[in-house]
Amino acid sequence: MANPAQLTTVMKTLADPTRRALFERIAREGEVAATGLVKGSKVSQPAISQHLKALRDAGLVTERREGRHVHYRVASKALEPLADWLDHYRAFWRERLGRLEMLLKETQR
Amino acid sequence: MANPAQLTTVMKTLADPTRRALFERIAREGEVAATGLVKGSKVSQPAISQHLKALRDAGLVTERREGRHVHYRVASKALEPLADWLDHYRAFWRERLGRLEMLLKETQR
DNA sequence: ACAACATATAAGCATTTACTTATGTTTCTT
DNA sequence: AAGAAACATAAGTAAATGCTTATATGTTGT
Numbered sequence: 001m002a003n004p005a006q007l008t009t010v011m012k013t014l015a016d017p018t019r020r021a022l023f024e025r026i027a028r029e030g031e032v033a034a035t036g037l038v039k040g041s042k043v044s045q046p047a048i049s050q051h052l053k054a055l056r057d058a059g060l061v062t063e064r065r066e067g068r069h070v071h072y073r074v075a076s077k078a079l080e081p082l083a084d085w086l087d088h089y090r091a092f093w094r095e096r097l098g099r100l101e102m103l104l105k106e107t108q109r
Numbered sequence: 110m111a112n113p114a115q116l117t118t119v120m121k122t123l124a125d126p127t128r129r130a131l132f133e134r135i136a137r138e139g140e141v142a143a144t145g146l147v148k149g150s151k152v153s154q155p156a157i158s159q160h161l162k163a164l165r166d167a168g169l170v171t172e173r174r175e176g177r178h179v180h181y182r183v184a185s186k187a188l189e190p191l192a193d194w195l196d197h198y199r200a201f202w203r204e205r206l207g208r209l210e211m212l213l214k215e216t217q218r
Numbered sequence: 219a220c221a222a223c224a225t226a227t228a229a230g231c232a233t234t235t236a237c238t239t240a241t242g243t244t245t246c247t248t
Numbered sequence: 249a250a251g252a253a254a255c256a257t258a259a260g261t262a263a264a265t266g267c268t269t270a271t272a273t274g275t276t277g278t
Contacts, residue, residue: 015120068245068254177224177275
């Protein structure tokens with residue numbers, strides 16, 4: 001169901017610590033302008049701008065222009081590809097571990 | 110709770126498509142020798158070996174040597190850092206969306 | 219002991235990435 | 249209209265990444 005290419009993009013985008021920190025700040029603050037993100041960051045304004053573009057392209061954040069400010073917020077379905085992938089493997093393992101446990105109990109008695 | 114550095118490592122490791130595919134194959138097959146992974150892969154044996162090292166270093170797989178074969182399997186807590194991080198943000202959003210809904214209902218009446 | 223097999227390591231290379239500084243572009247303020 | 253503010257884009261660069269071929273290391277069967 002989840003497009004593998006999209007999953008790759010999401011993972012690659014969030015794998016970078018500074019970019020992920022940016023994403024987390026946007027999530028925490030609800031809605032932030034780019035300037036707000038530049039302040040309190042160690043990297044330059046262009047770096048922030050480039051990271052925001054990456055987050056946008058990955059579908060992780062949405063932007064809302066208001067005058068000369070651009071406000072960012074987390075996209076509602078941002079982490080869905082990641083969550084889907086994880087849930088798939090979690091379910092898979094529950095099943096696998098379930099079978100393993102049953103096997104162990106049978107061999108033990 | 111989840112170490113950010115470890116999360117970064119896990120994400121970076123799984124972000125690469127061929128490496129993730131390798132991980133998924135190990136998960137599906139339960140336990141595979143490296144040779145088994147080389148077969149049916151488009152990259153060379155050393156490439157596989159390097160990817161396996163990366164997966165090992167990230168704590169995503171464990172190895173079990175048996176003669177000249179090395180069998181790989183998914184580590185039981187492999188995806189815990191990722192899952193923890195995701196759950197944290199999921200909970201966070203439920204709360205945020207919950208508040209938003211309450212706010213909307215209040216302003217509507 | 220020796221050849222074949224399974225895997226790891228080394229070295230090299232092209233591409234990608236995460237920055238930087240410099241410069242646009244648009245919008246607000248005065 | 250002019251300057252400042254908020255952002256984006258361009259160009260350059262050092263480091264990281266994912267591969268390759270060649271070679272080493274360890275193990276098994278004959």
